[in-house]
Amino acid sequence: MDATSVKEAVMADYDLSKPLQAGTGFKKGLTNYGDQHFSLFLRKAFIKAAGYSDDALSRPLVGIINTYSGFNPCHANVPQLIEATKRGVLLSGGLPIDFPTISLHESFASPTSMYLRNLMSMDTEEMIKAQPVDAVITIGGCDKTVPAQLMGAISANKPVLPLVTGPMMLGSYGGVRLGACTDCRNNWATYRAGELDMEDIAGINEELAPTSGTCGVMGTASTMACITAALGLMPLRGASAPAVSSTRLRLAEETGHNAVAAAKSKVPPQDLLTAASFHNAITVLQAIGGSTNAIVHLLAIINRHPQLTGTITLKTIDDIGRRTPLIVDLKPSGDNYMTDFHNAGGMLALLHTLHSLLDLSAPTIFSCTLGDLLAKTPFKPFPFSLSIIRPLTSPLHPSSSLVVLTGNLAPNGAVLKASASKYRHLLSHSGPAVVFHNTADLAARIDDPDLDVTENSVLVLQNIGPKGNPGMPEAGVIPIPRKLAAQGVKDMLRISDGRMSGTAGGTIVLHVSPEAGVGGSPLGAVRDGDVVGVDVEGRKVWVEVEEGEMRKRMAVGMEREMVEEGKRGEEEKGQGKVGVRGRGYRWLFEKHVNQAEEGCDFDFLTAKGVELVVRPEDDRDFTRVVSAEVWQGLSVGERRVEIIPPRRDAGGEFGENLRDDVVRCVETSGALGVGGEESVNDGLVGSESGGEESSGVVLADLADLEDAAFLAVCAGQDGDEGDVAGAACLSRVGHESEIVDARVEGELIALDDVFDLRSIGSADAGSGPIQDE
Structure with a gap:
């Protein structure tokens, strides 16, 4: 705007004879004093304390969510990304303003980052609603951050552009490449088995995370980055460019430019994201051998969408998996790292390879369909790219890297990352259960030399579900008992109602629903010695207990839950004694968290309410x-x-x-x-x-x-x-x-x-x- 136009616009704001004209974000969501002109007058007075001119305030306003924290090394580059993003916004004629939200890191969130994901989504949603922005850029990366931001942004329903922080670079020890955190887990298992000494494990620890950024394998952070790109919300190379690279900074500037365009087009995520968008994202999830956590996150994201809630379920994920091969050779399902994926062409190469399996009509943030975007950005494979991103005719795994199981042990579903199984025969296996009632019980007994366990046993861990722990920790990777590890056992069938890190591997059934901590759960009724089995081909997980006996056990569990619920906040009749009272976020979490098949969101945050x-x-x-x-x-x-x-x-x-x-x-x-x-x-x-x-x-x-x-x-x-x-x-x-x-x-x-x-x-x-x- 020229000086004259700016002045005319300013004077119009003070004309009490006319209602305020709808304009850029700066005039949106005014604090209510009963006088719109006065509300704008106050807002202008305070924002000018930051040095903004009327010209600047007349431009499209792009909010930038700042998730930097000294406790979050995955986000150490956020300050640099903010500056590059602002540059892109300014060059495109917008006004960038950053504001903070919660920052979550896996290792610095007690009891677990999943416990705080919904809180972050609430923070994100309400801050986007509260700030007068025309579009918002969400900067984040660590595992629960991107899901929380997408959940909140869809609910807030203002144009959103995610910018991930990017994966870290690789380390090296003894000439062997190392990347967090698959190599964290594999080397620790080797150490537990007595095959590494203390000096080696300490040296490896120094090299596992040599730079800032998210884990360098196809863990949850990288999976969610790839899914976000597949949804059409960010540049394709944005899923894999290293955190410390100049490419990452240029992507930030590009995101700033795209945000101004989105502010002008005014297409909110509830209009942009369709069933086709999510079907494509699930296809990518299966093709990359992505994290099982992404299933929970995707269901939570989808159930925030008023038009899609309940239409895409665990069955949808399994159905798409049956026709989608695993073609990306990255740990933990393969051998390579995110830097290799990026150098092989990243998401651009992957989507061209998956072309025949995708719905190319899906819209994108770039004002074109996915098909148009791929047509404008061709990719020519080369030998290295073909070694990392396989052709459909030569996959690592023919289909269903992630499978959904049901049966009398998991009536509402469970998931297993079949592509990460180390012993393929365990994908059809049954054996006597060795039951651990919680993580404390597990820690106390797993390495007991007298533990009655063999390599054919099935390790069952209860009470680590959404309510049971609470927060559904990544404790589903039950360690191999040390006496068996010392014998060379690398994998066993393991079953729990918890999660595992996307960087982990093994034959591990997760997210069993209903969880053991809910009264009447079949999982909670399993006892030592019960025969428990899985059949991946038949998509079944079961326990061999007579039906009447199982009902009795489940009834006991239900009665126990009812007694515990009755104590909470209830006055004991006739005695005037106050029982245990709930308070704070933990009470809110336990009262309202959904089960895994619904995404573990709070019931009142879903689109259904x-x-x-x-x-x-x-x-x-x-x-x-x-x-x-x-x-x-x-x-x-x-x-x-x-x-x-x-x-x-x-x-x-x-x-x-x-x-x-x-x-x-x-x-x-x-x-x-x-x-x-x-x-x-x-x-x-x-x-x-x-x-x-x-x-x-x-x-x-x-x-x-x-x-x-x-x-x-x-x-x-x-x-x-x-x-x-x-x-x-x-x-x-x-x-x-x-x-x-x-x-x-x-x-x-x-x-x-x-x-x-x-x-x-x-x-x-x-x-x-x-x-x-």
Whole structure:
């Protein structure tokens, strides 16, 4: 803008006779003082303290997320990347402003970085929403950072351009190339087996991470970088350029330029990212032999997208894997490193190789489709590139580097990185279980010379799932017992509800769901000596225990969980004693984290959100369950809310929430149970021993409920204990989504007293019955 135009624009901001004109990001999201002109006036006054001119403030505003931390060597180059990014923004006529968010590093996040991923996504989402930006560049790299940023950015839904920090360079010891962190794990296993001495392991430690940057193999960080490029959100060579290279700085400048273009085109990620985008990303994941962590992250990212949530599942990932060969020869599935991948052509070479398996109609941030982008950037293979990125006709593994397993041990799924198995015969194997109840038990007994274990045993680790630890640590790589390692054993079948590093290898079943820490979990019911097996070809994982015995074990686990839940924040009846009370982020995490097959996101952060319980502003003690859509339609004065998250009872016997529990219990028992002061499970089962006798309420015959709707809410609001405040059936009515069941102190109200939700808060609420139609 010239000087005259700038001045005219400034004067327009002070013209009280006219509303503020929509402009660049600087005028967006003004703090609400009830006077828009005054809000802008204050914002300008404060930002000018930083030295900005009216001309600068009139330009497209590009936010740059700064994740630098002295505790995060993966992000040590972030300050340099910020400066290069700013240069690109300025050269393209924009105004760059950086702002901080949380920084996560795998080794400096207790109890685990996964525990903090959702918190970082919340930080990212809310800061993007809060700042007046037209587009945002997210700079990050370490394992959970890129997923958290994508989750938050999709929810915030402003144009986003990821810039990863890039992989580190390689080290060397004794003439052997070293790269974190596959070589960390392999050398440590060798050391445990007594094949390296203390001097060697100390020397190797000095060389494993010789520069800043993310791990130099196809671990989680590199996997997420490749996935981000496959989604069409960043330049293809941006996935692999080394952190300390000049190429990385030029990519940062290019990202700044692209951000200004994105600010002008105004295409948000929810419009840019389609099902085709994610199918391409999954194809790349399978072709590179990527990290199993990426499965959890992808599901969390997808479930933030309102149009895609629930449409891409573990089955989708497995289906795509069946037609996609592993063609990238990088550790841990192969022999090479990220620098080799970059020098072989990186993502450009890979996408050209996968051309026939991709959906080329997928859009990109570059205002063209993936097919157009590849057509404009041809790639000619050469001998070295073909040794790292194999042709489809000569893969390392014919298909399914990552497989999804189900069975009576994992009803909701589990994953295994088949391409990283060291002993291929273990992909179809069964043996007696050696069970460790948690990581402390594992540490105490794994190297006990008297441990009853052979190389044919199956090592099972429980209670390291999303809730059980909490945070689902990367402890799934159960170490080979030292006495077996000393005999030369390099791999065993291992099963857990936890994760493993993307840099690790072995025949390891992970993410078993439901996790052992959830009541009624089959995994939690496994005992020493039970025969446990896996069949990768048949996609099965199982435990050989008689069905009745398994049900008994799972019931014990469910009762234990209910007792523990009932203690939390509940007053002990008749004694006035306060039980254990939850607080802070850990309480939030344990209360709301989803299982692995849903991405381990918080239920209230997903695009679906959670059901809401409304208590209307009147003197009646009603509890109503309404959908989020209905809730949004209520006025502020009509809203009093308590959140009830979906309850995940693990054994497959119950659904995702209490409403589903009632329906399923009715279907299986033939009657609708309404509990009194007994536990919810007793009250809802509707059996002779549970529902009917304990409730004292006449049960409706299932045959009479053909067109009924079922609703259930727990009065205690903890999801497992307290009087049942809702479990009823309604006859078919006209506006079913707006009709709710009502109860007063646990007593069922007649149909004539069921209220139309539209009358909540009005003077005549509930004055008349709703008639059947």
